[in-house]
Amino acid sequence: MTYTIRRICLPDGAPEQAKYAAEELRYYLALMCARPFPVENCAAEGSVILDQTAGGVLGEEGFRLIPEEGAIRIQGGVRGIIYGAYELLEMLGCRFFTPECEKVPVVSGISLTLDKTVEQIPRLEYREHSYTDLRRSPRFAVKSRVNGSRHMIPEKMGGHLPYAWFVHTFQRLVPPSVYGKEHPEYYAMRADGTRPQLYERFQLCLSNPEVLEIAVESVRRGLRENPRAKIISVSQNDYPRGCQCEKCLAIDREEGSPAGTLLRFVNAVAERLEGEFPDVIFDTLAYQYTRPAPKITRPRRNVCVRLCSIEACFAHPFESCDDESRRVTRPDGTKSTFIHDLREWGEVSGRNYIWDYTTCFAHYPAPHPNWHVLQPNMKAFVRNNVRGVFEQGNGAQGGGVDLNELRCYLITKLLWDADTDVQRHMEEFTDYYYGAAGVYIREYIETLCGKAERDNIHVGFNDMPTSPLFHEDMLDIYDGILEKAEQAVADDPLCRRRVQKARLSIRWVRLKRAGMFRHEHDAEAINAFYTDWRSFGLTRIDEWVSHQSTLRALLDDKWRATEYLEHWSDEGPEIL
Numbered sequence: 001m002t003y004t005i006r007r008i009c010l011p012d013g014a015p016e017q018a019k020y021a022a023e024e025l026r027y028y029l030a031l032m033c034a035r036p037f038p039v040e041n042c043a044a045e046g047s048v049i050l051d052q053t054a055g056g057v058l059g060e061e062g063f064r065l066i067p068e069e070g071a072i073r074i075q076g077g078v079r080g081i082i083y084g085a086y087e088l089l090e091m092l093g094c095r096f097f098t099p100e101c102e103k104v105p106v107v108s109g110i111s112l113t114l115d116k117t118v119e120q121i122p123r124l125e126y127r128e129h130s131y132t133d134l135r136r137s138p139r140f141a142v143k144s145r146v147n148g149s150r151h152m153i154p155e156k157m158g159g160h161l162p163y164a165w166f167v168h169t170f171q172r173l174v175p176p177s178v179y180g181k182e183h184p185e186y187y188a189m190r191a192d193g194t195r196p197q198l199y200e201r202f203q204l205c206l207s208n209p210e211v212l213e214i215a216v217e218s219v220r221r222g223l224r225e226n227p228r229a230k231i232i233s234v235s236q237n238d239y240p241r242g243c244q245c246e247k248c249l250a251i252d253r254e255e256g257s258p259a260g261t262l263l264r265f266v267n268a269v270a271e272r273l274e275g276e277f278p279d280v281i282f283d284t285l286a287y288q289y290t291r292p293a294p295k296i297t298r299p300r301r302n303v304c305v306r307l308c309s310i311e312a313c314f315a316h317p318f319e320s321c322d323d324e325s326r327r328v329t330r331p332d333g334t335k336s337t338f339i340h341d342l343r344e345w346g347e348v349s350g351r352n353y354i355w356d357y358t359t360c361f362a363h364y365p366a367p368h369p370n371w372h373v374l375q376p377n378m379k380a381f382v383r384n385n386v387r388g389v390f391e392q393g394n395g396a397q398g399g400g401v402d403l404n405e406l407r408c409y410l411i412t413k414l415l416w417d418a419d420t421d422v423q424r425h426m427e428e429f430t431d432y433y434y435g436a437a438g439v440y441i442r443e444y445i446e447t448l449c450g451k452a453e454r455d456n457i458h459v460g461f462n463d464m465p466t467s468p469l470f471h472e473d474m475l476d477i478y479d480g481i482l483e484k485a486e487q488a489v490a491d492d493p494l495c496r497r498r499v500q501k502a503r504l505s506i507r508w509v510r511l512k513r514a515g516m517f518r519h520e521h522d523a524e525a526i527n528a529f530y531t532d533w534r535s536f537g538l539t540r541i542d543e544w545v546s547h548q549s550t551l552r553a554l555l556d557d558k559w560r561a562t563e564y565l566e567h568w569s570d571e572g573p574e575i576l
Contacts, residue, residue, distance in 0.1 A: 003070075062080045186211050441485055465509045
């Protein structure tokens with residue numbers, strides 16, 4: 001049946017999320033046909049009825065678009081009512097590509113054919129990734145249907161899932177500044193018998209009962225200080241080895257993985273605090289040495305395990321990659337792949353989250369050939385009992401290149417629905433965002449990924465641009481395709497500038513390789529690159545250091561400016 005939409009029905013006393021959905025519908029429908037759309041409290045013919053529900057099968061995020069006599073009803077939870085409004089707009093042809101780029105069709109009247117109820121309930125309860133556009137624009141985050149802690153979405157726009165603490169929290173649990181001097185036994189022993197506590201380069205001695213008591217009180221305090229928090233992380237620091245004391249090692253061996261030692265500790269914290277905080281999830285990591293699942297211990301019902309893919313190859317799907325160098329060693333000396341660990345955690349844990357990686361963090365501009373693996377990897381997550389995914393991408397405040405706008409868009413679509421039509425989304429985005437250059441942008445993506453697949457080139461999260469992907473002949477091919485893209489939009493200033501931004505990827509790799517391999521530093525080319533880089537508002541080239549420090553490393557023929565630092569995080573956060 002075809003419905004003509006003339007008004008929006010918002011019942012009296014509707015919650016603030018339904019009111020926000022009504023305002024968004026009114027704005028975009030009016031923009032489409034340049035006529036007002038009244039918001040009324042009666043369901044007359046031609047209405048879109050907003051029906052916000054609580055609980056039930058739809059939960060907070062599911063929604064239905066229900067055809068009724070003369071009207072369309074949008075039924076949904078606290079976020080679902082808003083997602084349902086955006087779904088209606090997308091069915092009418094709207095697209096929300098970036099905060100600044102939206103496709104809103106111009107029509108003479110608003111009509112929609114809807115023959116049966118449309119229902120969507122996301123498989124993932126937690127969906128987050130770190131691209132700047134989603135962090136700086138809560139409105140765009142809602143349109144993208146992400147809900148993680150970084151997105152800071154106000155309650156009237158549906159809210160988000162707030163963490164009290166977010167990963168690598170051992171220094172919060174038992175601060176070395178408080179206990180380190182008098183109680184070195186609280187901290188992990190290394191193989192040489194020492195117990196250092198520098199930066200995050202330490203872990204805790206999880207078999208020490210006094211550590212558990214202190215940790216319980218720290219977590220209790222953290223939750224009381226963050227009363228709205230739904231999750232708190234009780235997780236190892238970013239250091240690749242646990243405690244080597246005999247008690248901890250004995251548990252590691254018994255469990256077949258240090259994850260068992262960690263999980264016993266986290267379970268104990270969660271059990272002690274469950275009565276006081278019955279709705280809080282206690283989150284921990286399966287990361288580096290804790291990645292393999294334990295043989296014995298299972299997570300409690302209020303414990304979530306976040307499995308990290310940091311060692312994996314990102315040029316091939318997890319399920320088919322044959323790079324044996326990326327395996328993790330268990331206490332008995334055997335090794336496991338990421339996909340094996342994902343499957344095992346899926347069998348033993350009722351709530352698993354993922355920390356995945358979607359860019360090159362050492363060289364943000366470097367072309368990252370993960371386009372073909374985004375969907376198969378997301379499908380693998382969903383098949384293996386994963387209920388939440390964090391995709392870590394370029395988190396620089398100024399954003400990035402390497403077609404990050406497109407990657408951001410595709411990832412959010414996959415977070416909502418792992419079976420979505422990725423090719424359609426890619427074509428719609430590139431044809432609109434890049435105009436006539438879109439076909440060449442897709443050719444560039446296929447050429448990059450095709451090279452990695454054809455020659456079985458494995459790519460990590462922090463690689464230097466040394467692989468055959470970036471040999472000069474390949475850079476010439478990529479640049480030639482992007483040159484055609486720029487020529488195709490020579491008369492379109494906006495699309496041309498977007499292509500020029502994309503071409504910064506190849507320019508950076510050429511500069512870096514010239515310095516590292518030939519000790520060549522072309523002052524004019526370097527100056528032009530940095531001038532253009534800043535003209536786009538771009539900031540960091542490397543995850544952990546400023547672009548100024550990266551320039552210094554370029555001229556000193558160092559791969560990264562982190563080589564100047566005692567610890568890779570010493571330069572601190574970005575200052576714009």
